Every structure is written in structure tokens, then in C-alpha cells.
Amino acid sequence: MAKMSSVETYVTRIRPAIENFIQQPNKANLSEVEKEVMGFDFGQIRIFQIQIVVPLVIKLGELTGESQELRTSLLDCLRHILSKLYLTEEKALRSILVVVLQQIRDRSGSAMQPDLSEEIKLAAVLCITMALQRSTSDVLETFYGKEAVVVLGQILLTLIEFISKERYRKLVNSSLEGLMVLFYVHDDADAGDVVLRNQIANTIFIFLPKIVTVLFKTAMADDKVGESTKSLGIKALGRITCIMFEETTEEFIKARYDVNAFQSLLSTPNGESNELLNDVNIFGSKRLSLEQNEERLKKLQTGLRSAQWIAATSKHMRIIFVETSILRAHSSVAVRRMYAEMCCLLLKNCAHNLKHNFIHLLENVLALSEDEEKDIAKMCRENLAQLQQQPSCASIFDENAEILLDAHLNKWPRILQRCDDSEQLSELLFFKGFLRNISADKLQLLLLLPKNLELFVMCLLTALDQRTSRELLNEEYSLRHIQEGSAKELAAQCSKLSWRQFKYLNSKRCLDVLYDIAALLGAEPSLNRLIFDFCQDLIERRSSAMNESILLMTLMITPQQRVARESRLSLAQLFVDQLLAEEHWHLALQPDAAWRLKVDKPSSWFKDHTPGLYSSAIEVRTQDCDSDDETEPVNSRVSIADAQFNVLHTCLVLDALGHCAKFIGDTFDRYIFRSLHKVLLKLASSNTMVHEAATFSFVSMQLALKYAAPSHFIECSTDYLTFHMNALLRKSPESSEAVDILTVVLQYSSRGNVPHLESIFQTICDECAKSHQTDNIHSYLRVFNAFLRHAVSWQSATAAEIADIQMHVDEEQNILSTWLNVLNKQPTDTPVDLNSAPNEEPDINMHGVEIEDPSAEPPSKPILPQHIEIVKEIISQSIKFLSQSEQAQQILALECLISGVPLLADYEDELLPLVHLLWQPLVENFSQKNSIELSRCFSL
Known part of the structure; x- marks a missing residue:
């Protein structure tokens, strides 16, 4: 009955509608066809598929050059019909693709038709995509051959042109989806069909350079193109590169388990041709005629996707992986996730064929393994674990550690100075992933070389480089209020650390990763002592990087995580001894008056009002009476730069002392005698920044020693403070x-x-x-x-306490008076004893209190x-x-x-x-x- 109903529907309704449209092609008749085929079951009787599709495809070809609106509607109708059936003949697929291409390209196929609407372009792309998706694997195996290169080339160039030139986002995204369908790498493709994937790669490999270039530009385009477009561009780039370079032959599979074979593949091959088949704009070249293009195409088709071509192309792919590495720091989670999938896919399936880019892929996956998004980090860590399980890659990190470290340390200063947030984060993420994955013994072996240690630590100190500004010299002369509150409130108030002003790093996410790197170094006992000794030597030598050295030691020794506490605790004790040295506590925090005059002196007005020959002479005269002519040597003065450095140094010392106190805990009481008076001295400073740093240090010490309030801390330490103040006054009144x-x-x-x-x-x-x-x-x-x-x-x-006490005294007196009145009241019902003697004692209810004589002498002066x-x-x-x-x-x-x-x-x-x-x-x-x-x- 179902078959009879389908036949009846076709004979009585669909066929007349199609014939009516063919005879009179207009929008109304086409709408009738769409209406009739909408609910038709194409899967029941396959013979009707040809009877419906073929007439519409032929009519579409006849309408070429006619109304774009009508052709757009016909393309949409044809796409809907194709979505309901499977193409089982290669000829049908080819015919549909050719006819659809005719709607948007000229007769020669070398260029797009002019003045096409966005709607017809989108309809053509969607129809081509649907036709390829609804073709069986047998049809695709037959279609992807040398005979179809011209059609494939036209489709590719059409899609590439839309991706690179169109602004309509839906058209661009549909073209990217169509490109992945054409390469058989879309989501529904059978990744296990190695034969078909290899055949497709061998057929259209000659177009790879142009495709990769356009996809690379899409992935690296400005964020204005949209997150979805960038993500699809990265997705297409990774999957198309994978199908071109994936290792499916037996020799590659064997090499994965052969260490020597893997090492030979990673080594630089000799005698390789550096020529790359990059002249692929076969159909779009305006310099050559159609005959010349066809001749060049036949020449390219004579060669296959050989090992020589793969090696040469792999070298030229290097720029792609180097430049896209910035995407691992992109603000969009979707973009980072897609880039992580791309790198993991290529590292897993193409490590040998992309041997010139293996290191770049490895560092990208290392960096993304530390991504803040948990699923991205998990995916990359699983990929690294899987890679290390292969015998050929078991020690891949240690073997390439020196190469990776040298390359990134050498370019790190330039990246810092460019102050590009994404670039900085990308590099910091690599360092973090590198430190987490490399073995501690290997890294220690590298850093035991003085040259390597110096380069490594100085790069860290450059990242921590502090910026000085006039804000460091701000002063406040009024008496500040005492900070009171709970432990959490005090900690929150003092946690801003506003004196840490980084010169090159501006974003919180970069600083967080940098702090994690320092914590990782401090967690390894074999490394933290090396770096600690190096930094301490810089401090003792009064290096220009001594402030950054103090900050690095603080971050290494006192992180929030309590990993390797014993090792850190010994370093923290040494660090506190260094911080409490007298040399850190008696620095000039204000510039000399002479330097202030020089900075604030307006000298430009002389030039403005007396231009010409006299301007230099007048400036010489003003310099003659400047403060530089004082008898005091210039070297003994404190310049503004010196004062700013000293303020920053004092703040960082207080910062470090506070963090050490919190890390050491209640055993920090052994340092209170030596440290508290120093911190209180800075707490009294008129410099705003020094006062804030001292407040942080003081509150940290209070919380570490578990005092309830600052006043309680001071009261319990009064003896220590009195000793030091008396000593200072005895030394100098x-x-x-x-x-x-x-x-x-x-x-x-x-x-x-x-x-x-x-x-x-x-x-x-x-x-x-x-x-x-x-x-x-x-x-x-x-x-x-x-x-x-x-x-x-x-x-x-x-006064409040006295008032409270007086109130209680008044209440007690009132109660006493009430009871006395009750006791002294004569009861009326008690019989009177006439024989009793009279009571000579005074009445206690009466005024037993003597009234003071006003004429008495006044008391002495109180x-x-x-x-x-x-x-x-x-x-x-x-x-x-x-x-x-x-x-x-x-x-x-x-x-x-x-x-x-x-x-x-x-x-x-x-x-x-x-x-x-x-x-x-x-x-x-x-x-x-x-x-x-x-x-x-x-x-x-």
C-alpha cells in the first residue's frame, strides 16, 4: 500500500508539477514543485529519484543566465531533494556539480560571473556540499580521479574565493564546511576509510599551497570575522593538512615503533629537493590562456604525492605552525579548543611526514596542556601521554629539551619588549608546559652549566622587571587610621600588592602563568637551591636586577601550594636572614631638593619666547645659577630615579617578609625581635606605597602568629619594642x-x-x-x-565604662533604699509592749549621713x-x-x-x-x- 501511495503521489501530483514548471519556469510553479516533493518518501522507490532529479538538473542548466532569484530557488529545491536520497552513480554526481558550477562561473570556468547575489552563491555552495555528502563511498572512489581534477579545481577555487573575499559570514562559513566535505574530512566522514582518504589526497594535493594559505589567513584574521569563522578556518586547516600528511603506509607505522627510524626521520635529510609545487592557481591565472592552464595541469598530474613532495611541502609548512602558535593564547575558548584539536591531530597522525615541524607541534601541545580550560588541558595531556607511550617517542622531551629551551629563551626578550599580551601568554604557557613535562634531572643537568643558568634566570628576571614611576614618591602627612577587622578582612585589604608594577606584563592571566612557573621551579628541590643561590648572589652584588631577584625568590619560596614544604622552609629561613640585613632598611626614600628643582623646573618657556640665537645663551645662564653648582658632590645626592628604586626595593623587601611570615607560620616568632621594629618603622613612613607594603607585612606577621587584633600583637611585643626604642634613643637622643x-x-x-x-x-x-x-x-x-x-x-x-558602672551603682542604691524603707516602716498589726524600755539607738532610717559643712576649708589642689x-x-x-x-x-x-x-x-x-x-x-x-x-x- 505504501508503494502504491508513492506511485500515486508521483503520477498524480509530483510529475504534473514538474512538467508544468519545465514548460513555464517561474517562481509560482517552482513553489508548487517544492510543496509536492516536501513530504515524498524518496527511499521507497528509487526509480523515481531519477525521474525527479534529472529534469530539474537539466532545467537548471537551461536557465543559466536567467533570473538569479529563480535559479536560487531551484538550487534550494534541488538541495532539499538531494538531502532525501543517496547518489549511487558517479555520472549523476558529476552532472549535478557541473550544472551548479555553471550558475556562478563563466563558460570557461576560469572566473566567477559578475554581479552575482549572495543568495545564489550561498545556494550553489550548499548544493555542491549536499551532493558530495549524499554520495556513497563507491561513487566518491570513482569520482576522485584524474578525470575529475578540472571540476574539483573549479569547486576548490570557488570555495577559496568565497572564503577569502566575501563578507557575508554565512556564505564564508558554508564555504569552509564545503571545503572540508570536498576533502572528505567533515564530521560525518569515515576516518577509517584509509583507501579513500589516500585517493582524495593524491588527487587534489596540487592545490594544497593555495588552500593552506587562505585557511591560514582566515585563522589569523582579525576577530571581527567572528569566532565561528576563525574556528572553522582552524578546523579546516588542521584536517586538510592531516589528510595530506597522515602516515598510513606500513613503513610509517613501523617507524612509530622503531627508535632508529624515528631519529633518522627527525634528522635533516640530505639531497632533498626544496622545490614546491606552489603554482596552483591553475584555473584563476589571468596571465595564461585556458589551453596553457590545461597543459600545465596535465604536467602536474603526471607526478604523484611522492615522499619528495611531502618533504618539500613540510618545510614550507613551517611558517604556518610558527605563526599560528599565537592562537594558543586567544581569548576565545572555542578558538583555543579548535587549535588544540588541530595540533593534537597532527602530532598523533603526521609526526613523521611533518618532521620539520614536529618541534613546533610539540611545543604547542605542551603550552595548551596548561590551558585554563580544563577540557583543553586534559585533551593535550592525554595526547602527550599517548605520544610518550610509543617506544620511538618515550624520551622525546629530554632529547629535545635543550633545543626547545635555547630557542625560546633567545626570543623571549623580544617578545616581552613588544608587549603583545597574546604573544606573551603564548610563550609563558609553553614555559609552564615545558617545566611540567621535562624531567627534573634533565633540567638540572642543563642548568648546572653556568651559561644556561644565567640565561634562564635572567629571562625570568626580565619578565619580572619592575616599572618605576612618580607614584612611588607620593607622600601622605596625615595620621592614618588603624586597620581593624577579622583575619580574612585584613588579608583582603592588604592583598592588592600595588607596588608590583610590571614593566612588560600587563594582563592578569600572564602574571598568573608567570607566578605558576616560579612555583614549579620552587617545588623541585634540585632546582630551587640553584636559582636561590644565583638570585642571592645578585642581591649581594647590588645588581640592577636585585629587586626582581627578591620578587622571584618570594614567588618560588612562598606560593599558596604547600608542595615540597621542607625544601622551601629551609630556603625561607635563609631568605628571611637576607631580608633582615640592615642594608635593606636605611635607604633614602625621598630625592634631594636639588633634583626636585631640576625635574619641576620649566625650561621650555625660554625657547618659546626667545627663539633663535639667544635661546641657547639664556639656557646657559639658567644653568649657571642652577642647583648643580652647589658644593655638594653630585654623586652623593639622591636622584629621583634613586629614590624610586629605593622605595620599590623597600616595598619588595616588606612584601617578601610578609609572605615568608605567612609561609613559615607560628614558628616565625623567632624573628619578631629582629623584624617587628623594622616593619613598624616603615609603617610610620609618610610614603604611601611604603606604608601599604609595611601594612601588608605587619598584618601577615599578625595572622601568621594568630593574634586576634593588631593591638594585641603590639601589646604582646611591647618589651621588644621598648628595648629597641631605648637603644635608639641612647644611641642618638x-x-x-x-x-x-x-x-x-x-x-x-x-x-x-x-x-x-x-x-x-x-x-x-x-x-x-x-x-x-x-x-x-x-x-x-x-x-x-x-x-x-x-x-x-x-x-x-x-567615660562609657564609668557611665556604665555608675548606672549599676545607682541601681544598687535604689534597691538598698527600698529595703531600708520596708524594714523601718512601723507595722500596724504588731502589739506594743508597754514594759519595754525605750530604744536609745538612733533611727537607722534617719539621716545617719553627716552633711558637710560649707564653711569648712577647701581641699588642696588635686x-x-x-x-x-x-x-x-x-x-x-x-x-x-x-x-x-x-x-x-x-x-x-x-x-x-x-x-x-x-x-x-x-x-x-x-x-x-x-x-x-x-x-x-x-x-x-x-x-x-x-x-x-x-x-x-x-x-x-
Whole structure:
């Protein structure tokens, strides 16, 4: 019944519709044909396939040159019919391909027809693709022969032209899909049909150079072409290259398991011809006639895809694999995945035929084995593992390690200086994959050579090269707030490490890979000591790369992963000893005034206003009165560049110390006596970057030793700090270092610590009273300001506690009074004993408390609290500096008075004399034009 229904459908509906269209070819009749064939079952009666397809193909040929819209619709209809059946005759396939090509190419087939719409181009490409896909393997084996080279060539050149010139993305993508179908490497192709694949490769190998060139340009095109187009270009490039170079013969299969044969293939062959059949634009050449093109084609067809051709072509493919290596760092996951598939495919199936490119394929797979996308990394690692399981490739990494390392280390500086993010990431990924796959013994053997070690470490230090800028010299003179919070909050606040400013690396993904490389080196005991000793030698020799050496050692020794902890721990202890050396802690962090003048001096205005002969003379005169003529030797000055280097060095030392503390853990307490006062000294620095680095180091030490809060850490270390401050003051009473440490200690301390610091504070007050101590006045005022600010906070906290206690006392007194009233109340129901004697004792409910006599003598002057005495002394000292010409001292003095005067509000006898002393200089300061000073004057 089904067959009868199909016959009936064909006879009564499809055939009349086709005949009507053939007689009157228009859009309406074609729509009727499409409607009738839409639900027809072509698989039941094969004879009707010919009766339907042949008339439509013939009519398509007759319509060549007619309406493009009609031909486009007919091509779509024909494609739909082809999708429902299988072509079982080679003649049918050839006829369809020829007729379709006629719709878009001229009669000679050497060029495209002019003024074609994108729709008809797309319809032709899809129809050709469908015809090839729906052909059986027997038909394809017959079709791919020398007789079909002309048709194949026209199809190839059509697809290549669309890929390289068209902007319509759907047309380009369909052409790429069609190209893979033509080479029998599409997703549905039988990869196990070695005979057919070899036959196809032997038939169209002469077009490979042109195809590879266009696909290479597509893969490397700008991202504007779209992710799908780039991915398809890479996919087609890899699969077409694979079918051309895959090893399917017995000798190649044998070579995979023969070490000697593999080594001979990798060695440079002698006597090979370097000629490559690269003149393949057979049909599109405008210089030659059709007859000349056909003659050249026959000449090319006389040769086969010989071993000589494969070897010569492999050499010319080198540029493809070198240039596309940048794709392993592409931002698109789809592009990287497709490129990884391409490299794995070629490394697996074409290692011998692509012997000149084996190293490039290997390094690409090595780099992609460290990709951040897990499935890409897994695919590449499995490919490497499979490769190493082959006897011929078991030691392939160690044997080629020196070649790979030398090649990449030599080009690494140039890649860094170009500052191309993708190029840098591509190279860093290779280094990471290389270090993970090579054996530690082999790498140690390479680095034992001093030349190799120096080149390797200096390349790492170049990658870590730090950038100096004017931001390193930013200063902040105001007293900073204390950082409080939980351990996680403090760690998060200090984890920015903003002083690490890399000169060449700008992206986070590059830095992450670089940090991983340093961690891999530190995880291998046989390597980390070699590199550690080399870097320590650079530091001791005061090398220009000493900052980068400290950073590299930090990254090696203190990574987040706890691999090889014992080996790292011994290095961390040596590293801390190096960091705590005095030479790192007493560097000039500010440039000399002379250098500041030179940098800020506007010299260009002379040239602008006095051009010509006099400009040079005027500049000579300005140089004569410049600061360079001072008696101080130029070499002893601190330039801006020197100060920037010193600030960066200090920050990196603090950075390293903090990371070492976190890595070592609670046993870091052995270093607190030597390190804490140094860190607190930098914490008091006015340099913003140094303060941030010191904060990171201090918080890291606190967390490592598991203190709950910074104040608790300081209080538990008061003895250490007092020892060092006393030592500094004994050594030099005007020491600014002791003052700076005391400033920070006051910030982090509670009022319970003041008695421990009383003697030190008194020494500073005495020194400040001396008129000749002008150099350290700024530091002394900062100490006073710190004490007063925190005295305010201590007083408010104390007042709250007293108020709370007083509230409890009042409550208890109320309860006591209530009970006394109850006990003393005369009960009415109790009988009175008349014989009892009267009670001579006073009534306890009565006013047993004696009222003070107002005429009594007033009490003597009360003894002031300790902190009030200190506040008085600070205010009296600060008043002296209100008339100073130094703006910074005036501002600090005003801030001291603003904080100190309210503390004496309850002590009028002490406050009034100070106000009398304060009033005149305060009024004089109102004449200042500086808004900062005026605002503080009004606040006071």
C-alpha cells in the first residue's frame, strides 16, 4: 500500500508539477514543485529519484543566465531533494556539480560571473556540499580521479574565493564546511576509510599551497570575522593538512615503533629537493590562456604525492605552525579548543611526514596542556601521554629539551619588549608546559652549566622587571587610621600588592602563568637551591636586577601550594636572614631638593619666547645659577630615579617578609625581635606605597602568629619594642626612628600600654623643648598628634565604662533604699509592749549621713591624672610652632591643639593659662591665605 501511495503521489501530483514548471519556469510553479516533493518518501522507490532529479538538473542548466532569484530557488529545491536520497552513480554526481558550477562561473570556468547575489552563491555552495555528502563511498572512489581534477579545481577555487573575499559570514562559513566535505574530512566522514582518504589526497594535493594559505589567513584574521569563522578556518586547516600528511603506509607505522627510524626521520635529510609545487592557481591565472592552464595541469598530474613532495611541502609548512602558535593564547575558548584539536591531530597522525615541524607541534601541545580550560588541558595531556607511550617517542622531551629551551629563551626578550599580551601568554604557557613535562634531572643537568643558568634566570628576571614611576614618591602627612577587622578582612585589604608594577606584563592571566612557573621551579628541590643561590648572589652584588631577584625568590619560596614544604622552609629561613640585613632598611626614600628643582623646573618657556640665537645663551645662564653648582658632590645626592628604586626595593623587601611570615607560620616568632621594629618603622613612613607594603607585612606577621587584633600583637611585643626604642634613643637622643616607631605603637596600643612608654615619651618631650632640634620637629609633632588622638578615644571609652558602672551603682542604691524603707516602716498589726524600755539607738532610717559643712576649708589642689599632665605638656610645646613659617609644622601643631584642648575641658585651671598663650598666635594665623590652615584655625 505504501508503494502504491508513492506511485500515486508521483503520477498524480509530483510529475504534473514538474512538467508544468519545465514548460513555464517561474517562481509560482517552482513553489508548487517544492510543496509536492516536501513530504515524498524518496527511499521507497528509487526509480523515481531519477525521474525527479534529472529534469530539474537539466532545467537548471537551461536557465543559466536567467533570473538569479529563480535559479536560487531551484538550487534550494534541488538541495532539499538531494538531502532525501543517496547518489549511487558517479555520472549523476558529476552532472549535478557541473550544472551548479555553471550558475556562478563563466563558460570557461576560469572566473566567477559578475554581479552575482549572495543568495545564489550561498545556494550553489550548499548544493555542491549536499551532493558530495549524499554520495556513497563507491561513487566518491570513482569520482576522485584524474578525470575529475578540472571540476574539483573549479569547486576548490570557488570555495577559496568565497572564503577569502566575501563578507557575508554565512556564505564564508558554508564555504569552509564545503571545503572540508570536498576533502572528505567533515564530521560525518569515515576516518577509517584509509583507501579513500589516500585517493582524495593524491588527487587534489596540487592545490594544497593555495588552500593552506587562505585557511591560514582566515585563522589569523582579525576577530571581527567572528569566532565561528576563525574556528572553522582552524578546523579546516588542521584536517586538510592531516589528510595530506597522515602516515598510513606500513613503513610509517613501523617507524612509530622503531627508535632508529624515528631519529633518522627527525634528522635533516640530505639531497632533498626544496622545490614546491606552489603554482596552483591553475584555473584563476589571468596571465595564461585556458589551453596553457590545461597543459600545465596535465604536467602536474603526471607526478604523484611522492615522499619528495611531502618533504618539500613540510618545510614550507613551517611558517604556518610558527605563526599560528599565537592562537594558543586567544581569548576565545572555542578558538583555543579548535587549535588544540588541530595540533593534537597532527602530532598523533603526521609526526613523521611533518618532521620539520614536529618541534613546533610539540611545543604547542605542551603550552595548551596548561590551558585554563580544563577540557583543553586534559585533551593535550592525554595526547602527550599517548605520544610518550610509543617506544620511538618515550624520551622525546629530554632529547629535545635543550633545543626547545635555547630557542625560546633567545626570543623571549623580544617578545616581552613588544608587549603583545597574546604573544606573551603564548610563550609563558609553553614555559609552564615545558617545566611540567621535562624531567627534573634533565633540567638540572642543563642548568648546572653556568651559561644556561644565567640565561634562564635572567629571562625570568626580565619578565619580572619592575616599572618605576612618580607614584612611588607620593607622600601622605596625615595620621592614618588603624586597620581593624577579622583575619580574612585584613588579608583582603592588604592583598592588592600595588607596588608590583610590571614593566612588560600587563594582563592578569600572564602574571598568573608567570607566578605558576616560579612555583614549579620552587617545588623541585634540585632546582630551587640553584636559582636561590644565583638570585642571592645578585642581591649581594647590588645588581640592577636585585629587586626582581627578591620578587622571584618570594614567588618560588612562598606560593599558596604547600608542595615540597621542607625544601622551601629551609630556603625561607635563609631568605628571611637576607631580608633582615640592615642594608635593606636605611635607604633614602625621598630625592634631594636639588633634583626636585631640576625635574619641576620649566625650561621650555625660554625657547618659546626667545627663539633663535639667544635661546641657547639664556639656557646657559639658567644653568649657571642652577642647583648643580652647589658644593655638594653630585654623586652623593639622591636622584629621583634613586629614590624610586629605593622605595620599590623597600616595598619588595616588606612584601617578601610578609609572605615568608605567612609561609613559615607560628614558628616565625623567632624573628619578631629582629623584624617587628623594622616593619613598624616603615609603617610610620609618610610614603604611601611604603606604608601599604609595611601594612601588608605587619598584618601577615599578625595572622601568621594568630593574634586576634593588631593591638594585641603590639601589646604582646611591647618589651621588644621598648628595648629597641631605648637603644635608639641612647644611641642618638634626637633619633627620628625611635619617634616614628613610637607613633605607630601609640596608634595600635591601648591606654594600658602608656606606663611602659612613659620614659620614652618624656625623653621626646625634653628633646622637642630644645631649640636646636629643628630637623626632627616634624616627627615629634606626629608623635604628639598620635598620642592626643588616641587619648581622645581612650577618654571616650573610659567615660562609657564609668557611665556604665555608675548606672549599676545607682541601681544598687535604689534597691538598698527600698529595703531600708520596708524594714523601718512601723507595722500596724504588731502589739506594743508597754514594759519595754525605750530604744536609745538612733533611727537607722534617719539621716545617719553627716552633711558637710560649707564653711569648712577647701581641699588642696588635686593631683592631675598622668595623661592630663602629658596633654598639658604637648599643648604648651605645640603653641610654639603656630608662628613657624614651615606650613607642615603649623598644620600638625593646629591638629595637636584641636585634639588636645577638649581633653582639658574639665580642668579649667589648667586650660585657661594655655588659652591665654594660644590666643595671639591663633588670631595671627587667621591672616593666612592657605585654606588648609584656615579650616584648622576655625576648627580650633
